Amino acid sequence: MxxxxxxxxxxxxxxxxxxxxxxxxxxxxxxxxxxxxxxxxxxxxxxxxxxxxxxxxxxxxxxxxxxxxxxxxxxxxxxxxxxxxxxxxxxxxxxxxxxxxxxxxxxxxxxxxxxxxxRRPALATALPGLDGHRTIALDLGANADARPEMLVQFAHMGRAYAKVVLGVEDARVGLLSNGTEDAKGSELAVSYHEALAAAGCGFAGNAEGTDLLLGSFDVIVCDGFTGNVALKSMEGTAKYLVKQIKAAAGESKRSAVGALLFKPALKRVAAELSGDEYGGAVLLxxxxxxxxxxxxxxxxxxxxxxxxxxxxxxxxxxxxxxxxxxxxx
Amino acid sequence: MxxxxxxxxxxxxxxxxxxxxxxxxxxxxxxxxxxxxxxxxxxxxxxxxxxxxxxxxxxxxxxxxxxxxxxxxxxxxxxxxxxxxxxxxxxxxxxxxxxxxxxxxxxxxxxxxxxxxxRRPALATALPGLDGHRTIALDLGANADARPEMLVQFAHMGRAYAKVVLGVEDARVGLLSNGTEDAKGSELAVSYHEALAAAGCGFAGNAEGTDLLLGSFDVIVCDGFTGNVALKSMEGTAKYLVKQIKAAAGESKRSAVGALLFKPALKRVAAELSGDEYGGAVLLxxxxxxxxxxxxxxxxxxxxxxxxxxxxxxxxxxxxxxxxxxxxx
Structure with missing residues (x-):
């Protein structure tokens, strides 16, 4: 029990x-x-x-x-x-x-x-992706400031979560940054990159914001400030699109009929992104x-x-x- | 001419x-x-x-x-x-x-x-919003690291752009952070908040990622690292939703007919978010x-x-x- x-x-x-x-x-x-x-x-x-x-x-x-x-x-x-x-x-x-x-x-x-x-627990979630791929993202806001050694712990925790929840062995870890090249990033992100590269924690390089839902990483780590901004930006975009799509449905008979027929699929896609489908977020x-x-x-x-x-x-x-x-x- | x-x-x-x-x-x-x-x-x-x-x-x-x-x-x-x-x-x-x-x-x-x-030019764009509201966001990636006084210049530049492009006088400026309360943010974001609050540049407080498309600010400022992550996260979400919606359209006859009828509206909504509708990004x-x-x-x-x-x-x-x-x- x-x-x-x-x-x-x-x-x-x-x-x-x-x-x-x-x-x-x-x-x-x-x-x-x-x-x-x-x-x-x-x-x-x-x-x-x-x-x-x-x-x-x-x-x-x-x-x-x-x-x-x-x-x-x-x-x-x-x-x-x-x-x-x-x-x-x-x-x-x-x-x-x-x-x-x-x-x-x-x-x-x-x-x-x-x-x-x-050192500090981190907030993680399993984001949905294409073809059933999922990406564990953390920290999503528990630690606005994080030192490089904390990012290494985030990577280890994310990998353990990927193993238990997704069944992924030896998960590939990405660092959320403003470009894929190793040298890209703020001074802080570059210091994260160096610590992750030195740590032997499955680190596979920098990830971009697009990689959260469309990428091939199993785990993407960042400090809680960056993670919260990224997550809220994604949530806002999903809500915005659903609202605009609903508004567009009212613009013509053709659109209205289409939207009605299509509603169940749209609702499911939106629900998948809300996080509720896979249990919300977890403190690791x-x-x-x-x-x-x-x-x-x-x-x-x-x-x-x-x-x-x-x-x-x-x-x-x-x-x-x-x-x-x-x-x- | x-x-x-x-x-x-x-x-x-x-x-x-x-x-x-x-x-x-x-x-x-x-x-x-x-x-x-x-x-x-x-x-x-x-x-x-x-x-x-x-x-x-x-x-x-x-x-x-x-x-x-x-x-x-x-x-x-x-x-x-x-x-x-x-x-x-x-x-x-x-x-x-x-x-x-x-x-x-x-x-x-x-x-x-x-x-x-x-001090440094910044990359800005006019994001779409609900009911025709638009938000000028900057810096979207030109300066991965930015000092507080640069954020104040971003605010002034964003306000000038809002006036010329959107016809908005005395634009309300938000700082992209991980919560709306004044004390929220990384140490760096808090230092930005203090500089903006002291500067007399239309500063109205902290914004969250959701405010980029759903908020009531006219201008949202951040360093280029944060702006790039937010923008790419939004782009990824829009692409992901369009892909998932397309995939869902293939799942049943009902969905397929609905999607076909609804396609023009969906395409327009997606194009609006791509930035192309309003000229892309500008270096201010x-x-x-x-x-x-x-x-x-x-x-x-x-x-x-x-x-x-x-x-x-x-x-x-x-x-x-x-x-x-x-x-x-």
């Missing part, structure tokens, strides 16, 4: 949406148990009415707009802080929340704890898998995120990262 | 594509004269058969993959170097090329020259407008780029930037 703690209070949606997702995850996986963290009125009835669901009653909620460090310090009985503590105490094997990324990062770093030797470098869903979540996203967290537990993600670090040092 | 020098040899396409674009630009604008730079066999017959076209015969071509500084130094008789020299000599009022961005940047900085007081900070088209160009893109360059000349872009700098100092 694998136990995942799920934050019922996380995200912009009502807790009912999260509970619906948990129910779907439980129904799909008979070896899954869920520890549901949240207000008693929310989690109590759910645990009573669902097999393999237990309640973790909490009294506080950290909102999406709160200052992460302050909120984590102040709200000791929040679903996020208590969920991370439950993982540390061994009551759950992993944690999933669609709440504030910053608060989850802070609470998990303190509460779950880092793998020995890891912690002693247990911690997954973060989109704030604007859906029952499907919660179900997939919970399942992805269970898969990471079963695949041995944490041991894989610890082993990769041990092999490298 | 406005004279634009156009590089017939630039880009991945055959010179015939560029010539077709020049012919379209000439046909659309009776006040336009074009100085066509390139091999004699290409530009000679074109100049003879077209009114208001003159030939600038050159013997060398700088390829897309060449090292910019080395190529500009070595190929003194290339269409790019000679085109910039023609602008400096007053034989043309602006320059358009779909060639290597790095080579054009180097040749134009040396050949056309910087506006007095400008030089003594004459220098526009750069996509390497994978089309006749339409060349025509629009040439027209955009002429419009920048007539709108007084260079004087506008010089005035903005003078007002600020």
């Amino acid at each position: 694998t136990t995942i703690c799920v934050d019922a209070m996380g995200g912009d949606e009502r807790p009912e949406v999260v509970l619906e997702g948990i129910a779907a995850a439980l129904a799909a996986d008979p070896e899954l148990e869920v520890l549901v963290a949240g207000d008693e009125g929310v989690v109590g009835p759910f645990a009573e009415s669902h097999e393999r669901a237990r309640a973790l009653v909490t009294t506080e909620v950290i909102g999406m707009g709160e200052h992460p460090a302050e909120a984590v310090r102040a709200k000791r009985d929040s679903s996020i802080v208590r969920g991370c503590a439950a993982v540390r105490a061994g009551e759950a094997d992993g944690f999933f929340s669609a709440g504030s990324t910053g608060a989850i990062f802070t609470a998990a770093t303190l509460g779950v704890g880092r793998i020995r030797g890891i 470098g912690l002693k247990a898998p911690v997954f973060i869903g989109h704030g604007a979540t859906s029952a499907t996203a919660v179900a997939k995120g919970t399942a992805a967290c269970a898969a990471a537990v079963r695949g041995g993600l944490v041991d894989g990262i610890a082993q990769a670090l041990a092999d490298a040092s | 406005t004279t634009i020098c156009v590089d017939a040899m630039g880009g991945d396409e055959r010179p015939e594509v560029v010539l077709e674009g020049i012919a379209a630009a000439l046909a659309a604008d009776p006040e336009l004269e074009v100085l066509v730079a390139g091999d004699e066999g290409v530009v000679g017959p074109f100049a003879e058969s077209h009114e208001r076209a003159r030939a600038l015969v050159t013997t060398e071509v700088i390829g897309m993959g060449e090292h910019p500084a080395e190529a500009v130094r070595a190929k003194r008789d290339s269409s790019i170097v000679r085109g910039c020299a023609a602008v400096r000599a007053g034989e043309a009022d602006g320059f358009f090329s779909a060639g290597s961005t790095g080579a054009i940047f180097t040749a134009a900085t040396l050949g056309v020259g910087r506006i007095r007081g400008i 900070g030089l003594k004459a407008p220098v526009f750069i088209g996509h390497g994978a160009t089309s006749a339409t893109a060349v025509a629009k780029g040439t027209a955009a360059c002429a419009a920048a000349v007539r709108g007084g872009l260079v004087d506008g930037i010089a005035q903005a700098l003078a007002d600020a100092s």
